Each structure stands twice: as C-alpha cells, then as structure tokens.
Amino acid sequence: MAVDLHTHSYFSDGDLSPRELAELAHAVGVKTIALTDHDTVAGLADMRVACDELTLKLITGVELSCSWRGQLLHVVGLGIDPENKELLTGITGNIQRREDRAQAMLQDFQRHGIDLKPFLISEHEQMGVLTRPHFADALVKAGIVKNKATAFKKYLVRGKPGFVPMQWPGIEDVGQWISKAGGIGVLAHPARYKMTRSKLCALVEEMLDAGIRGIEVSTSNSTPQQRAQIASVAREYRLLASIGSDFHSKQQPWARLGAAPLLPDDLIPIYNELVH
Ligand code: AMP
Ligand code: MN
Ligand code: MN
Ligand code: MN
Secondary structure, three states, X not given: OOEEOOEOOOOOOOOOOHHHHHHHHHHHOOOEEEEOOEOOOOOHHHHHHHXXXXXXXXEEEEEEEEEEOOEEEEEEEEOOOOOXXXXXXXXXXXXXXXXXXXXXXXXXXXXXXXXXXXHOOOOOOOOOOOOHHHXXXXXXXXXXXOOHHHHHHHOOXXXXXOOOOOOOOEHHHHHHHHHHOOOEEEEOOHHHHOOOXXXXXXXXXXXXXXXXXXXXXXXXXXXXXXXXXXXXHHHHHOOEEEXXXXXXXXXXXXXXXXXXXXXXXXXXXXXXXXXO
C-alpha cells in the first residue's frame, strides 16, 4: 500500500496546486496521502475535493514550526479537524510570526544592499504562507544566486544575510493544538536535526509529555543508518511510525512523491490510527 503522509502544495512552499498534487499521487500509485503545508490548512478543502474525485484517501494535515532548546523543529499534525478553534488560533499566530519575519528579512537584505521586494511573490500571487523558499526564489529571480540551493548556503541561514532568528511556540503548545483538533502529532524528518541518540530520546520524552506520539521513521533523503536509529527510538518508546516524502516539487528528485522506503514490519504504522 503506497502511503505518503508528508507533502506540500502551493499553499505553502510547494510548486503544485492541491489538485495537481492529488493527480500526481494518483499517477504514481499513492493511495493514501496527507497534505501537510507549513503552518496552514488552507489547501485542505481543495485537496479533499480532488482526492474524492480520484478515490484517494486523504489524511488532513499541517506541518507546524516550533522551537525546542533554541532549535527549530517541525511537528506534523495528522488527522486534525481543520476547523478546530485552538488549532486555527495557533496557526494564525505562526502566520503572523511569518509575516513579521518576512518584513524583518526584507530589511536585513536592504542593510546588505539588496532590494528583494520587487522579486518577491506579490500578495496577489501569494496563495498561502510566506516561507524562506519564496525568498530563495526571489534571490534567483534577482540574479543574485544561480539556484535555490545556493540561496540556502549564502543567504537565509544563521550568520548570513536574510536570516532572522525566530521564537516559535514550544512543543507543548503545538502538541496541545494538535490534540485539541483530534489529531496525532508526529516529529517530522528527525534525521535533519543532527541530534545524538540521547538528545533525540530527551526530545521524545518531552514530546510524549506534550501528547505527540508519532515520529517519521521513513523519510526521503535519509540514510539506512539514520532510519535504523530512528526506528530503534520508535521501538523503545512505542511511538507511532510515519512515512512521508516531504514532497515539494518535481524539481527535487531526492524527495519524490510516494517514494519514501517502507516502514520496518515490527513498528506500529500511524495510518492504522488515523480517522479523518
Ligand atoms: P521556513 O519554514 O519558512 O523557515 O522554510 C523552511 C523550508 O525551507 C523547509 O521546509 C524546506 O522546504 C526549505 N529549505 C530549508 N533548507 C533548504 C535548503 N538547503 N534547500 C532548499 N530548501 C530548503
Ligand atoms: Mn518546506
Ligand atoms: Mn519540515
Ligand atoms: Mn515539510
């Protein structure tokens, strides 16, 4: 059964509309898909219509930005009620943080002699939340870097122009929003945080206190060794194991839709627990 529980549309930093995403899922044989845009549920209504037409099973989702010990983490909420008030209030706060950050990023680029505003996607074109990849695209359009990867090396990251440090909500906050909305929280792409096993375990213990019971064991762009380590943590804490490509674009061959490896047999797959 092909399952992909971590994907993006153009309601955040993905290239495709929800319908195009659903059509691609159908074409590559994905049967169950979660749309998990950054800090927004705005794409879920269109996604629902397209998935119903294509008889794909849609799991509602959102990828929430949060901070833990000064580090940015992503927690995916799956099976959420997208109309839940606590969740929507939390999301609104994160969108406001993103808007404030975007203004601060533009000012920081100004200080470095770069006027990015004319190249940034206009409010009119903007479908959803403003993310750093939109700034990376603007840097490419302005002819300042040759591609997005270079934009994320020379700009936008800690110590480089355009980086604005963020204070996101804590994991206890995002855990609460997800639980209130009837969903299950999942630590997204754990290998990307470059934590030791003991630090990851400390995080998992705090996640469990916050009601976050899932972890992405199978993600694109991770090594078999990393997946084995995350699987061992999932086993130790009896976490629900998730699988997701983190698909954004057809231009990223390392994160193809539906292409994350299968979960180890002995783990508890999260998709058996999801209702919405
Ligand atoms: P934001 O949530 O606005 O800070 O943007 C984070 C997003 O930027 C991630 O979800 C990725 O999609 C994207 N991103 C982060 N680092 C890179 C990178 N090195 N190359 C391309 N995209 C990146
Ligand atoms: Mn992204
Ligand atoms: Mn992420
Ligand atoms: Mn993602």
